[in-house]
Amino acid sequence: MTEYGKALSVTETPIPGLVVFDLPVHGDARGWFKENWQREKMTALGLPDFGPVQNNISFNDAVGTTRGIHAEPWDKWVSVATGRIFGAWVDLRQGPTFGAVYTTELDPSRAIFVPRGVGNSYQTLEPDTAYTYLVNDHWSPTAEYSFLNLADETAAIAWPIPLEKVQISEKDLKHPRLADVTPIGPKRILVTGANGQLGRALRAQFGDAAHIEYATRDTLNLNSPDLATARRWRDYGTIINAAAYTAVDTAETPDGRRDAWAANVTAVAALARIATENGITLVHVSSDYVFDGSSDRPYTEADPVCPLGVYGQTKAAGDAIIATVPRQYIIRTSWVIGDGHNFVRTMTSLAQRGINPTVVADQTGRLTFTTDIAAGIQHLLDTSAPHGTYNLTGSGEPASWADIARTVYQLTGHDPARVTDVTTAEYFANAKGPVAPRPTNSTLDLTKIENAGYTPEDWREMLEKYLST
Structure with missing residues (x-):
């Protein structure tokens, strides 16, 4: 009844x-x-x-x-x-x-x-x-x-x-x-850009379980017209998009502009459509370059974007597209350091070779290590944190590129006084190609991700660990 x-x-x-x-x-x-x-x-x-x-x-x-x-x-x-x-x-x-x-x-x-x-x-x-x-x-x-x-x-x-x-x-x-009985495994997780600095950190973080799939440009073309049928997308629960065009200066050239928009906007739109149609959680990595750097305080997730150059414009456009996906995390980061060519490795090499560099001192921010980004992404997914945009950089006091260079020299046993300050304008005065405008303030406020239960490590402590290994 x-x-x-x-x-x-x-x-x-x-x-x-x-x-x-x-x-x-x-x-x-x-x-x-x-x-x-x-x-x-x-x-x-x-x-x-x-x-x-x-x-x-x-x-x-x-x-x-x-x-x-x-x-x-x-x-x-x-x-x-x-x-x-x-x-x-x-x-x-x-x-x-x-x-x-x-x-x-x-x-x-x-x-x-x-x-x-x-x-x-x-x-x-x-x-x-x-x-x-x-x-x-x-x-x-x-x-x-x-x-x-x-x-x-x-x-x-x-x-x-x-x-x-x-x-x-x-x-x-x-x-x-x-x-x-053969148990049913969890929904698949796809990591794109798996050979990049962040991609390699995501491999280390998520491991080699059977339901984790790592894709490179050679194994999955995000700009292919057949992307929608390239996988049985209903089997996927999460896509972590670590693929991006990041050559900020080359993006100012005609070819670079085309390639940047293809990777950072067109491909992102295709992933957003797939995620929306198949109920997939889409994790997307963004950049401090969506801001012009004129703020006198750290940028929050709610601040309006105002990109200066082509790269920043494509990242801001990609963010706007991702924000329409019902289940999404936009991870906004800055000054990324990982397994690959980067600023810290360059400074270490210069110090070892006895070179005394001039380094930009009028741009301020924090280093972000790819291990921190990967761990933060997994935390948001594992805890089912509210969807939306999260700033995720190293914590601690912001510093200039010159300050960071001096810290590298000191930690590697070299005299930090060998590093000389220079302005951005002076540094690029004799550049032979186009130069992308840089935000002078790249410091991002970390309150939101800390409230979600994840506290990024101090960038100085992470730098010391990075150099020791």
């Missing part, structure tokens, strides 16, 4: 992400009405905004019709249109809750959200039972599925009607026991 007048409410289960909803059903002598799926109300109660793309209905003539246990690579919202069912769910995902079981009855006043990888099975308790389910992917023969035998002794599901007395398909009878 359907219960009328219940308040919309949520019941958690022992299986992470498997959530039961009590639904308000309004009835009278004519019948009843309910809101079977109401995005705004249900997401407000914590239901994932899972983006359904298909609605299916299963009609069952007889009492005892039993289906499952099937685990699919998509999320499902299951509710009863008429009749009553006993439902059994078994966690078939990799992880500590693999094999966990939950059972309950569903009627028109109760629905359940079944996350990807949780096996589901239903036994009808009344004739002419129909249940409906919304799913957020279309069936595919290449998708990853997993199955469990309905009679598995480990799950030990207490079926209301014994299995030997009900109608079960021959296929369901042949499914494996729990010990032989």
